[in-house]
Amino acid sequence: TLTPMMCARFLHKKNDFQENSFYRTTGRWFDAVIARYGRALEWVLDRQVATLLVAAGTLGLTVVLYLVVPKGFFPVQDTGVIQGISEAQQSVSFAAMAERQQALAKVVLRDPAVESLSSFIGVDGSNVTLNSGRMLINLKPLSVRKIHASDIIRRLQPELAKVPGITLYMQPVQDLTIEDRVSRTQYQYTLEAADGALLDEWVPKLMQRLSSLPELTDIASDLQNQGLQAYVDIDRDSAGRLGITPAAIDTALYNAFGQRLISTIYTQATQYRVVLEVKPEFRGGPDALKDIYVAPASGPQVPLSSIAQFTTGTAPLAINHIGQFPAVTISFNLAPRYSLGHAVDAIQAVEREIGLPASVQTAFQGAAASFRDSLSSTLLLILAAVVTMYIVLGVLYESYIHPVTILSTLPTATVGALAALLLAGSQLGVVAIIGVILLIGIVKKNAIMMIDFALEAERHEGKSPREAIFQACLLRFRPILMTTCASLFGALPLMLGTGVGSELRHPLGLTMVGGLIVSQVLTLFTTPVIYLAFDRLALRYRRGRQAEAGA
Incomplete structure (x- = not known):
């Protein structure tokens, strides 16, 4: 209601002599453009079969570009x-x-x-x-x-x-992230198994093979199974003869290396904790254990080396879990000019190549997992939007045919959006999908303006379908051009922006600008031809029904 009210309030008809020179100049320019468009449209309407082939080719090109364009999740900001x-x-x-x-x-x-x-x-x-x-x-x-x-x-x-x-x-x-853990690099791939020894065996093999992939870089894992650990093997007979218990040995080791808190000094302003430990020069390595002395129950202190053997070995520094099972997370970044889709496919191929056992379960985490889920839901989301629009348009026009004519404009927008992403080296991610859905609404509106006016001319003025759609295209050309240009200029800052975090908005601008340019050029010619083709199809169907009814 706001727009009609403002039009009634501010728009007034003026005579030609009251208009300024700018208005008259732009008016003549629009008239010239519409006249040239009319001549081009006449030429196209005389070659409807070729135009329908172009429309069908656009649909096929949409499928090809969707398969070719690199796919990602969120762009790196x-x-x-x-x-x-x-x-x-x-x-x-x-x-x-x-x-x-x-x-x-x-x-x-x-x-x-x-x-x-x-x-x-x-x-x-x-x-x-x-x-x-x-x-x-x-x-x-x-x-x-x-x-x-x-x-x-x-x-x-x-x-x-x-x-x-x-x-x-x-x-x-990143400003926008769905990661629930801090990893060494951006994307995460996990392996879990009931037996931790399987992870110790297969994670290095997988890491070695992944390191040779050109799609990945900065590959790291959180497998920490090579920590240095010292073992103290107590000679209990010798210790028992000297009256030394394991508890006394444990106390001596903790006093030397455990940072035992033995006292707290309080002052008026603060407090200081007193920590017991040996000097740094006496804890430089495993050999420092030889300098430890243990106090027996009575008598002088005894060197620990006289009642124990010292050995070193490896031990895990940390054991990570997913659920209740041991797990290892391999993280990676993407190499330049490669998308997350390329990386996911390459990792799955390596997993099959090395023969990873079935007892080792693998899964992507964080953004990589959400990306895989989005691949299966994106097409369903767009299909649901198209079906919803078909139902609404069918109710509006009380026809099964005309909604298809309007929806036939969508491939031209998708072709432009995908081609723009491909030329700019960008990826089809969540933000780009939002741009495609916006395009569906904008391009569909242009077709509605033409079809709605053509139907009115057919029903109330008695014009033939060709005359009606031709007049509709000429009369609605100016508002279609104005709304498309308004949307196009609104998307240019998104596409050309260079500020901090602008990478998140670039795919949205690219899809809108590319889709609007291509759809504006094609739909002005393909929509009238498709309208006439479906009109002939509907007429043939009605005649067939009438013939059956007469028989």
Whole structure:
């Protein structure tokens, strides 16, 4: 009701001499464009078979482009922040980890695009093992650095690889994410089994094969089964003769290496905890156990080495679970010019190639899992939208045929959208699908304006179908052009934007601009021809029914 009210209030008919020169100039330009469109439409209506073949070819091209266009989930944004997860050897000490983490930080800060960073190591809620660390890298504004965050990551990787004994996995921080866990890289693929030994055997094989794939990069796993562990084998007979119990040995070891809290010093402003431990020079490795002395029940202290044997071996630093079963998560990033769809297909092919046993269950997690689910639901979503529109249009026009004429415009929009994504090197993801659904509504509206006017001319003015649709196209050309241009210009900022996080909006702008341009050019000619073809089909059907009724 608002639009008719405003039109009645502000729009008034003016005589030609009252119009300004700009209005008269644009009016003459529109009249010339409509006249040329009329001549082109006459030419097309004389060649209806060829035009129908073009419309059918458009439908086939839509299917081909859908199969060819790379498919993804959400585009990678540049928010100005990079998240890094460092990983050193599983037997690394805290002091060595701190030294290597600082070496990584120095390399990162030397990059001219980096503003600052924060870094931490140690076991806490985020770091479950001592050999991993976190790094949050703040970049300079995009207008200053002139380079995308993903390109900065690729530029840093060769320099960071020169730091010995540690690896830094990086990924841009995203505004929109569905991940429920922090992984070393962006996408996650998990393996779980009832027997942890199967994971220890097959995860390295799978990692080795995945590392050779061109679609993947920065492949990492959270399998931590090579930690260094020292074993103290007590000679109980010798210990018993000296009056030394296992509890006394445990107390001596905990006093030396367990950071026992023995006291708290209170002051007026704060409090200080007193921790018992040996000096750093006496805990440099497994050989430090030889310098530990144990107090017997009576008598002088006894060297631990005289009553125990020391051996070293490997042990898991952490055992991750999904549900109740041991699990390992393999994380990866995408190589340049490859989509998430390519990566998922490549991983599944490798899984079949290496003969992974059935007792090892695999699944994608996070964004990769949602991407696989979206592949199966996208076509159903679009099909549901088309069926809903057909039902509504059928009720509106009281016809089974004319809704099909209107919906026949949709392939032209889809062709333009998919071609724009393909030419721009973008992916068909969730945001692009939203753009395609928007296109369905915009392009369908253009066809409705032509078909509705043609039906009115046929029913109330007694015109033939060709005359009616020809007049409808000429009269509705100007509003169709204006609404299409308004939508097109509204989508240009989405397509051309360069601000922070603009990558999330680019697919929406690309699909709208590409779809509107192609559909505007094609539907102005194919829709009248399809209308006449279906009108002839309906007429033939009615005549057949009448002949049957007469017989």
